[in-house]
Amino acid sequence: PIKYLWAGIGDTMAKHIESTFSARNDELNFTSELGIKIGENCYYPVLRDAKKALEDAKEYKLSQEVERTIQNIIVTTGCVSLIVNPEYNSALSHALFYGLTVRQHIEKGHLHGEVVSYGTLVQLMMDNQMELLKKTYRLHEEIGLPICLADLELRRNEDLSDILEKTVINQELRHVPYKVTEELILNAIMKLEDYRG
Numbered sequence: 001p002i003k004y005l006w007a008g009i010g011d012t013m014a015k016h017i018e019s020t021f022s023a024r025n026d027e028l029n030f031t032s033e034l035g036i037k038i039g040e041n042c043y044y045p046v047l048r049d050a051k052k053a054l055e056d057a058k059e060y061k062l063s064q065e066v067e068r069t070i071q072n073i074i075v076t077t078g079c080v081s082l083i084v085n086p087e088y089n090s091a092l093s094h095a096l097f098y099g100l101t102v103r104q105h106i107e108k109g110h111l112h113g114e115v116v117s118y119g120t121l122v123q124l125m126m127d128n129q130m131e132l133l134k135k136t137y138r139l140h141e142e143i144g145l146p147i148c149l150a151d152l153e154l155r156r157n158e159d160l161s162d163i164l165e166k167t168v169i170n171q172e173l174r175h176v177p178y179k180v181t182e183e184l185i186l187n188a189i190m191k192l193e194d195y196r197g
Helices: 002-022 030-042 044-058 064-083 092-100 104-109 112-126 130-143 161-168 182-194
Strands: none
Touching: 002 030, 002 044, 002 064, 002 092, 002 112, 002 130, 030 044, 030 064, 044 064, 044 130, 092 112, 092 161, 112 130, 112 182, 161 182
């Protein structure tokens, strides 16, 4: 189903953003360095192909963009996951997913990769990676992945403390280049609310 291809795009792109963040400042062994290099294919080709892949898939057209996107979602992500140090497999994108899914409407009504993709934007904002944020945000707008709280049926002015509390204690944040706090995450969320690419 198209919705799984769509959500898979969001989950796959997170792999590159998270692994490079988690591995920052570490001296990498051969396999982790190789895995992180392979992980670039989780991001850049997907960024290039995703919009057309979704359009073609909706028309049941098996184009190169569809094939490459599916291969990157399944094969490339799997390769990275298996060969990098397990500590490099995720970061805030997934930690925030676990935080957000304390809300039952998100747990039941939104797909994993969809929620993770929002976390990727928050992580890029928190880490001040503005060039990558701009590219990722633009693709999210084009294909309908979440760009703000409202896309996950949350309000800007509501209390997010339960989400933030669950996020910061998640194991996905055990190995990151600096301490990720509730304040840092909330600040990034609010900045993303005002961001316009």
